[in-house]
Amino acid sequence: xxxxxxxxxxxxxxxxxxxxxxxxxxxxxxxxxxxxxxxxxxxxxxxxxxxxxxxxxxxxxxxxxxxxxxxxxxxxxxxxxxxxxxxxxxxxxxxxxxxxxxxxxxxxxxxxxxxxxxxxxxxxxxxxxxxxxxxxxxxxxxxxxxxxxxxxxxxxxxxxxxxxxxxxxxxxxxxxxxxxxxxxxxxxxxxxxxxxxxxxxxxxxxxxxxxxxxxxxxxxxxxxxxxxxxxxxxxxxxxxxxxxxxxxxxxxxxxxxxxxxxxxxxxxxxxxxxxxxxxxxxxxxxxxxxxxxxxxxxxxxxxxxxxxxxxxxxxxxxxxxxxxxxxxxxxxxxxxxxxxxxxxxxxxxxxxxxxxxxxxxxxxxx
Ligand SMILES: Cc1ncc(COP(=O)(O)O)c(C=O)c1O
Numbered sequence: 427x428x429x430x431x432x433x434x435x436x437x438x439x440x441x442x443x444x445x446x447x448x449x450x451x452x453x454x455x456x457x458x459x460x461x462x463x464x465x466x467x468x469x470x471x472x473x474x475x476x477x478x479x480x481x482x483x484x485x486x487x488x489x490x491x492x493x494x495x496x497x498x499x500x501x502x503x504x505x506x507x508x509x510x511x512x513x514x515x516x517x518x519x520x521x522x523x524x525x526x527x528x529x530x531x532x533x534x535x536x537x538x539x540x541x542x543x544x545x546x547x548x549x550x551x552x553x554x555x556x557x558x559x560x561x562x563x564x565x566x567x568x569x570x571x572x573x574x575x576x577x578x579x580x581x582x583x584x585x586x587x588x589x590x591x592x593x594x595x596x597x598x599x600x601x602x603x604x605x606x607x608x609x610x611x612x613x614x615x616x617x618x619x620x621x622x623x624x625x626x627x628x629x630x631x632x633x634x635x636x637x638x639x640x641x642x643x644x645x646x647x648x649x650x651x652x653x654x655x656x657x658x659x660x661x662x663x664x665x666x667x668x669x670x671x672x673x674x675x676x677x678x679x680x681x682x683x684x685x686x687x688x689x690x691x692x693x694x695x696x697x698x699x700x701x702x703x704x705x706x707x708x709x710x711x712x713x714x715x716x717x718x719x720x721x722x723x724x725x726x727x728x729x730x731x732x733x734x735x736x737x738x739x740x741x742x743x744x745x746x747x748x749x750x751x752x753x754x755x756x757x758x759x760x761x762x763x764x765x766x767x768x769x770x771x772x773x774x775x776x777x778x779x780x781x782x783x784x785x786x787x788x789x790x791x792x
Contacts, residue, residue, distance in 0.1 A: 433703045436712060440777050442700050443635075449758040450782035455586065455609055455739055455773035456762055458635035460697070467696035468637065471689040484688065491691035496678070498698040499642040502634065502706060503626065504617035509650075511643040511681035512691075516608040517544035519627030519643030520580070522681045523604045524548040526653030527578060531557030534575040538565035540585045545606045549580065569595030579603045583610035583626070587764055588732035588771075589717070589739030597622025602649050608632060611642070612701065613738040613775070615710045624649040633738070633775065635701065636694035643681055650680065659684045701776070709776035713738040717774040720783045727787060732769060741769040750791065757789045 433439050443459040445451050451459050475484065492512055500507040513519045524535070525548065535549050539562040552558045563571045568581055583592050583605040596603050602624040610616050611626070612633030618626050630640025645653070655662065655674055661682045663672040674680040701709050717738045721731045729742040744750045747763030747770050754761055754770075761772045772786060 439704045440779060443777050446777060449760055450785040451760050452772040452774060452782060452786060453760045453762055454633055454775045455771060457631050458633055459777060461635055461700045463700050464693045464697035468689040468693035471692045488688050488691060491688060491695060495691055495695045498695055502612055503644050504619060505644050508677040509644055511678040512683060512686060513641040513643050514639045514683045515641040516606060516627045516629045519641060520545050520604060520606060521548045522643060523625045523653060524552050529556040529558040529577060532575060533558045533577040535560045536568065536571060536576045536579045537562055538568055538581040540565055540587050541582060542586045545580060565590055566593055569593050569599055572599050572601060576601050582606045584737045588741040589734040589737040591735030591737060609739060614714060618644050630694050634698050636697040637690050639690055640694045645678060655680050704776065712776040713774055716778055720772060720774055723787050738774050739771055741771040743768055744770045754789055759786050759789050
């Protein structure tokens with residue numbers, strides 16, 4: 427199947443990703459594989475800029491690409507495009523939410539004990555700058571742990587350490603809920619309405635297979651109007667030339683990154699379109715099913731994975747994770763190790779196949 431034929435079969439999706447011709451790439455939890463179409467789109471923008479320069483039409487093109495990408499992210503989130511902000515990464519979006527709240531000393535931020543530095547950084551900043559307290563509890567108990575001082579619950583939708591899932595009870599809590607969706611968006615079925623959260627921060631470079639420096643933030647209109655926005659400029663003001671009287675966009679654009687390049691936007695958009703053409707439900711189902719199969723096979727081989735949910739991450743024990751990661755890489759199998767734990771983590775996407783999984787399992791030291 428050619429690179430630009432419609433993608434229907436898993437083999438057609440797989441053929442979009444040149445890296446898979448060489449290696450069993452199981453590392454989308456860090457950075458997803460880049461598709462040929464995404465790279466071509468980025469190159470085309472740069473060629474246009476080379477040939478035409480970067481004047482009015484260039485800025486209109488950036489706007490057109492932003493609009494397209496916002497729509498594409500909204501489809502992956504089950505959301506309205508008006509509630510989506512285009513960011514540079516998950517971390518940026520989480521910072522907007524945490525630091526946008528009117529937090530005072532004594533206010534509590536409730537989180538779990540398996541969070542990524544991208545979220546912990548924002549919580550630590552709120553503790554240092556606003557005097558808020560941060561309480562860490564097990565992820566599975568987080569919904570019941572909300573107390574009278576809790577102003578925000580902030581935790582992973584899918585935990586990065588072992589692929590655990592946030593509890594469904596979070597939909598019922600009465601304070602705002604921010605989900606770190608770095609390992610959720612594009613990987614599993616994300617429907618922000620069903621999740622009952624108030625904000626969902628996602629990465630572009632992971633399960634959407636976009637470039638580094640891409641991400642999105644979904645916010646409910648109710649939460650958005652409560653969040654202060656300290657960074658203002660051309661990107662998020664209605665009429666930037668109104669000087670000091672300029673007002674922020676009411677919709678998700680108020681948290682847009684101040685400057686995103688045409689090549690990055692085009693790369694992100696083409697990357698998402700490849701997955702959309704295969705179909706989001708089909709991509710989610712296939713990734714989760716392949717990951718479950720890998721977990722079973724690892725257990726049969728005496729490498730029982732860490733407790734996980736129905737996600738696309740599989741973490742399994744290794745005596746020397748850094749050394750085994752390097753050994754696997756030298757044999758063409760790409761996974762990562764988890765800092766501070768005796769675990770390797772495989773990230774399984776719809777672009778992978780049984781052959782990738784067999785190559786991983788077959789390469790493990792026994
Ligand atoms: C759960 C989680 N949160 C946040 C991040 C940081 O993502 P980003 O680089 O998009 O800010 C990661 C990256 O690995 C992650 O796994």
